[in-house]
Amino acid sequence: MISYLIAGLFIILGVCLRVFKWDFLIAGFNTMSQEKKKNVDRVGLTRAMGNFCLAIGGLMMISGIATTYGYRLLALLGYLTIFPLTVFILFYVQRFDHNPRNKKLETRIALIILIPVGLLLGALFFVGTREAQVSFTEDRISIGGIYGRDIQYDHIENVELVEEIPKIERKIGGMDVGYNLRGNFQLEDMGRGRLFIHSNLSPYIIIHTENQYFILNFRDPEQTKSVYQELNEQL
Structure with missing residues (x-):
């Protein structure tokens, strides 16, 4: 839903610029003096x-539709394309400004902004695609990671190993990196729960507690089955 809203806003903005020539909507240009505006194409x-x-709006729309119909890798590619496209346009539009300026300084400022953003996106991608780390103690199972959780054995009501899970309706608070889902999601007929899964790989372990459920799996199906067996031995 949010992707569609953002896509719509960008498409409307694109039409206002392309069709109606509303250049006052362009940040930076609208704050220039009239003298400097004369030197801008x-x-x-x-x-x-x-x-x-329009390109950003199109990418957001495609990514939103892809997410809705379960093509999460396509959605991820769409979102990832936005960053290099933004970097490109920041440098490309400089050709239209013929005012005297310090190009080296502008390049440095752009890099100072873009490099940390790129590193942050890379870090989020790394964290979002990491395998869930699971450990067992005498009284609990610990699922590591940014959305990790300790689950005490005496709070677990049931554990299942299933080949399919209900449709994922939406993300409530978490990370959705391609088929790698981490955090809180809402599933059809199950309500809200916490996921640590590769949504395109089975089987899945479902842990039901008194007031919540957790679903996890691993890239290696045998590891998923092994964790399921060990958890049942602990209960």
Whole structure:
């Protein structure tokens, strides 16, 4: 739903720039003095930013539709394309500004902003695709990671090993990196629960507690079965 809303906003913005030539919507240009605006190719700048907004809107729409119908890898590729496209447009639109400026300084400022953002996205991708780390103690199972949880054995009501899980309706709070889901999601007929799964791989372990459920699995199906067996031995 959020992806569709953002896509719609970008598409509307793109149309306003491309069709209606509303260059006052362009950040940076709208704060220039009238003297500096005279040295800007307004037609080229407005066209480029309009195309950029339409491209972002299209990518967000495609990613949203792909997520809705379960094509999570396609959705991920769509989202990941946005960052390099943004980097490109930041440098590309400079050709339309003919005002004297310190190009080296502008490049450094852009890199100072873009490099940390790129590193952050890389870190989130790494964390989001890591395998869930599971350990057992005398009284609990511990699932590690950013959305990890300790589950005491005496709070567990039932444990299942299943080949399929209900449809994932939406993310409530977590990470959705392709088929790697970490955090809180809502599933059809099951309500809210916490997932640590590769949604395209089976089987899945479902742990039912007094007021919540947890679902986890691993890339290696044998590891999933092994964790399921060990958990049953502990109960």
